[in-house]
Amino acid sequence: MKMEDMPLSGPDNTKLEALVNDIYSELVEDACLGLCFEVHRAVKQGYFFLDETDQESMKEFEIVDQPGVDIFGQVYNQWKNKECECPNCKRLIAASRFAPHLEKCLGMGRNSSRIANRRLASNNNMSKSESDQEDNDDLNDNDWSYGAEKRGEHRKSQTSPRRSKTLKHKNEFSPFQYNYNAGINYEMLGPDEVQSFLTTVSSFHGRKKSFQSQRCPQHTDEQRMAVRVFLLGPSAPVLPEADSVAVPESFDIPDGQALMSRLQWEDSPEISPSDSASSKASEEKSGSPFPIKRRTDKEPVSVSLTGTNHSDSRSLSTKKKKPKLTAPSISSIYDDLN
Amino acid sequence: MNKESRLKATINQRLTELGERERLKELLRAKLTECGWKDQMKAHCKEVIREKGLEHVTVEDLVVEITPKGRALVPDSVKKELLQRIRAFLAQHAA
Numbered sequence: 484m485k486m487e488d489m490p491l492s493g494p495d496n497t498k499l500e501a502l503v504n505d506i507y508s509e510l511v512e513d514a515c516l517g518l519c520f521e522v523h524r525a526v527k528q529g530y531f532f533l534d535e536t537d538q539e540s541m542k543e544f545e546i547v548d549q550p551g552v553d554i555f556g557q558v559y560n561q562w563k564n565k566e567c568e569c570p571n572c573k574r575l576i577a578a579s580r581f582a583p584h585l586e587k588c589l590g591m592g593r594n595s596s597r598i599a600n601r602r603l604a605s606n607n608n609m610s611k612s613e614s615d616q617e618d619n620d621d622l623n624d625n626d627w628s629y630g631a632e633k634r635g636e637h638r639k640s641q642t643s644p645r646r647s648k649t650l651k652h653k654n655e656f657s658p659f660q661y662n663y664n665a666g667i668n669y670e671m672l673g674p675d676e677v678q679s680f681l682t683t684v685s686s687f688h689g690r691k692k693s694f695q696s697q698r699c700p701q702h703t704d705e706q707r708m709a710v711r712v713f714l715l716g717p718s719a720p721v722l723p724e725a726d727s728v729a730v731p732e733s734f735d736i737p738d739g740q741a742l743m744s745r746l747q748w749e750d751s752p753e754i755s756p757s758d759s760a761s762s763k764a765s766e767e768k769s770g771s772p773f774p775i776k777r778r779t780d781k782e783p784v785s786v787s788l789t790g791t792n793h794s795d796s797r798s799l800s801t802k803k804k805k806p807k808l809t810a811p812s813i814s815s816i817y818d819d820l821n
Numbered sequence: 822m823n824k825e826s827r828l829k830a831t832i833n834q835r836l837t838e839l840g841e842r843e844r845l846k847e848l849l850r851a852k853l854t855e856c857g858w859k860d861q862m863k864a865h866c867k868e869v870i871r872e873k874g875l876e877h878v879t880v881e882d883l884v885v886e887i888t889p890k891g892r893a894l895v896p897d898s899v900k901k902e903l904l905q906r907i908r909a910f911l912a913q914h915a916a
Contacts, residue, residue: 502829503907506836508892510903515891517850519883522866526878531870772901790868 828915835914844907852899862891 525531536543548555566575571588590599645707698707711720836842853859869886870878 498825499911502832503904503911505829506832506907507900507903510845511892511895512852512888513846514849515862515888516884518862518866518891519880519887522863522887523871523878523880523883526870526875532875803853 832911832915834908839914841910845903848906849899849903852902854893856896856899857898858891858894858899861894862887865890 544555546554548554549556553556553559555811562578565578567578567581568574569576569581569584569588576584587595588596590596596636680752698704833842836845866883866887869883873882
């Protein structure tokens with residue numbers, strides 16, 4: 484709907500202003516009414532005076548509005564200017580800097596080892612030009628810190644003048660500093676080095692390159708063969724060679740399902756119906772549970788199958804303590820063995 | 822007069838249709854709470870209630886007591902801003 488043109492001149496302007504003011508008044512009155520309704524409802528519902536308590540409490544917790552003091556009346560930077568004496572170095576430190584100073588002074592924080600390493604690295608770099616034989620040997624022994632030299636040079640330019648003091652102490656390795664230097668300097672590695680380091684680590688677990696064999700030292704091959712026959716039946720495949728690079732994920736269990744059901748001894752609430760039928764028939768059959776295994780083995784049998792989970796070995800070892808078997812699948816194993 | 826009242830009616834209609842009225846209401850409420858007007862008015866309400874008695878206070882009582890004081894206590898800045906907005910709306914949609 485098209486409006487009539489309103490010329491903004493003379494009396495019409497005032498009319499427009501009057502209109503504007505009218506609208507404004509309406510809005511304000513609306514707000515006031517809203518407040519009245521709100522208050523009235525609060526009064527009638529009984530929650531209007533809830534924020535008031537007895538006079539004493541009101542006075543005690545009154546809002547304070549003074550400069551230099553928070554609304555509770557407490558001075559908030561009271562301890563800012565105080566100084567504390569460090570028990571280690573006996574210096575006076577400002578209160579807000581006390582905790583970080585203690586960390587560094589006592590050598591016990593998260594960063595203190597990092598800083599100590601850095602100092603030592605820069606020490607080594609500085610002393611390299613003097614060709615101190617002992618220090619070079621130290622550096623050479625540390626195979627993994629090939630990033631440390633690079634980092635050390637960068638750091639030296641950025642260090643504060645204080646750090647150059649450590650040069651005086653370069654031959655005195657205090658115990659806590661030396662410990663941190665013996666080994667891989669994780670913080671000193673650059674991003675590329677970290678990546679290569681991590682891939683090497685993962686290949687440890689994936690392909691066990693650094694270990695000679697993945698066999699556990701507790702058991703002999705004979706024991707392993709016996710367990711394999713016991714679990715997989717007489718047709719168990721031959722043990723893989725010790726030095727071959729075997730990937731655990733591709734370990735083929737011939738009859739995985741039967742194996743798992745056999746491995747679930749006492750603590751298996753779910754019993755497959757086919758097994759339960761035979762269990763009742765041949766429960767008395769089990770005299771001593773492992774006629775073959777238990778006489779020869781003095782140690783607890785831990786299955787060295789790399790693909791299985793730990794609960795299996797645990798359940799097998801508990802067998803020794805509880806000879807009474809309730810597992811239904813024992814009968815099928817005996818059938819196989821016999 | 823007729824023209825004026827028609828104009829007024831039209832503008833009010835426009836305000837409501839376009840949602841500007843609601844927006845202005847919310848804006849005003851927010852500003853009044855921000856500047857402490859609401860708390861002031863509530864304190865005044867408490868006095869009125871204590872005067873009249875908690876059980877017998879009515880909406881009318883409150884309205885009569887509160888509205889004039891409320892109108893007077895609106896800060897200038899809030900008033901100016903609202904007037905500005907209303908004028909802008911009129912300029913945009915009326916002329």
